[in-house]
Amino acid sequence: MKRSILTATLLLWAMLPSAALASVSREISAADTVKTAAILTGSPEEEEPKVSLTVGGYTSWLHMAIFEKPSEPWINSSMLHNRLNFKAYAGSKVTFALELRNRFVTGDMVALDPSYVSNLSADAGWADLSWNISKGSSYVMNAMIDRAYIDFTAGQLQVRAGRQRINWSQALVWNPNDLFNTYSFFDFDYVERPGSDALRFIYSTGPSSAVEAAVKVDGSNRITAAALGRFNIFNTDLQFLAGVTDDEYFTAGTGLSGAIGSVSVRGEATLFAPLKGAEGEKYNFLATIGVDKTFSDKVTALAQVMYSSNPVDISSFNELYGGGLTARQLAFSEFSAAGQITCTPFPLLSLSLSGIWFPDLDGFYAGPSVDFSLAENVDFTFLWQHFKSTLANEETKINLGFIRIRYSF
Structure with missing residues (x-):
């Protein structure tokens, strides 16, 4: 059941900072008000915490073309995407955040896709904060709130409540430790990643050590709750976690990030064991290890492999491209391998080539990209995604070409 009261409250909240859009960052000092009152009343001046508001975001245009062969008909779509990030600070201890993404497709x-409009407005969270404002036979306009939280810090304790990103990942491509916010590697245009409706506690015990606990509720009222401990030993960050995922799986895992010489090493492993009542579900153990290295100030490379004892059985390209819904569903092949190399020949230009191998699907992904800075805060991106796989005993080849121009403010 969707929470209309919470939705209405957040909508009102979203309207309050709209007047601040004329300025990227404004600060209002509560101390000025106190000083004025002190002069008028003759009372002693008292120090008050500073209240500040920041506004940022970006606007982009993205064009996508889908085809099997360049000589065959193309499927074309365009999207205007606007993101607004609001943060209000009440001193150094309390932060309010509201972030929205508005898309016109x-x-x-x-x-052509009957499910496209409904999928665009789908919200897996406890509160339905995604709305198709207007739609027609060839267009749809959607507004979505993917961050809405209050954060409180007192000494070593931090508490955050609301829609937020809980990032427990260590590796760079696949993240079986990332229990709360799974995302698709192929969704390059959503760098902020999805959020969860959650409550999170962090207690810092040192510069690189902490104890965390978090609980989230999704749109089906399923609970994911887990605790994590993180510490550093021999210049290596280690973490251990345990909890329950989606009300159905006992979950335990570990992760690390460190270095061997000039090579960074990152890994994660997680076990998902079905609890009593999860009929028909199977154990799944996922483990991944990767290395990355910066060869100079111009070239970086990474490689990562992943194992899954129970990969997801998929039958369509949409399932492959959309990725798993949870950390338990990351793998489509028992073994997978990924690699990427990035070159920056000069500061305004970045060239990249990435690839993923799916042996069980007899397939692979290849993705070259070009990023170029056109002007201050204006970037141009070209990306090509090529997929080859065998799904439902049928060979599939699909190409997706993207052109994007983005202005950040």
Whole structure:
């Protein structure tokens, strides 16, 4: 059941900072008010915490073309994407955050895919904070709140409540430790990643050590709750976690990040064991290890492999491209391997080539990209995604080409 009261409250909250859009960052000092009152009343001046508001975000245009062969008909779609990030600070201990993404999509995908419009507005969270404001046969306009939280810090304790990103990952491609916010590697245009409706506690015990506990509720009222301990030993960050995922799986895992010489090493492993009542579900153990290295100030490379004892059985390209819904569903092949190399020949240009191998699908992914800075805060991106796989005993080849221009403010 979706929470209309919470939704209405957050909508009102979203409207309050709109007047601040004319300025990227404004600060209001409560101390000025106190000083004025002190002069008028003759009372002693008292120090008050500073209240400040920051506003940022970006606006982008993204065009996508889908085709099997360049000589065959293309499926074309375009999206105007605007993101607004609001943060209000009450001194150094309390932070309020509200972040929205607004998308206007037009083209063949809306017209040809009957589920596209409903999928765009789908919200897996406890509160339904995604709305299709307007739609037609060839367009849809969507607004979504993916961050809405209050954060309180007192000494070594930090508490955050609301829609937030809980990032427990260590590796760079696949993250079986990331229990709360799984995302698709192929969704390059959503760098902020999804959020969870959750309550999180962090108690810092040292510069690189902490104890955490978090609980989230999804749209089906399923609970994911876990605790994590993180510490550093021999210049290596280690973490251990345990909890329950989606009300159905006992979950335990570990992760690390360190270095051997100039090579960074990152890994994660998680066991998902079905609890009593999770009929038909199976154990799944996922483990991944990767290395990355910066060869100079211009070239970086990474490689990562993953094992899954119970990979997800998929039958369509949409399932492959969309990725798993949870950390338990990351793998489509018993073994997978990924690699990426990035080159920056000069400061304004970045070239990248990434690839993923799915042996069980007799398939692979290849993705070259170009990023170029056109002007201050204006970037151009070209990305090509090529997929080859065998799904439902049928060979599939699909190409997706993207052009994006983004202005950040």
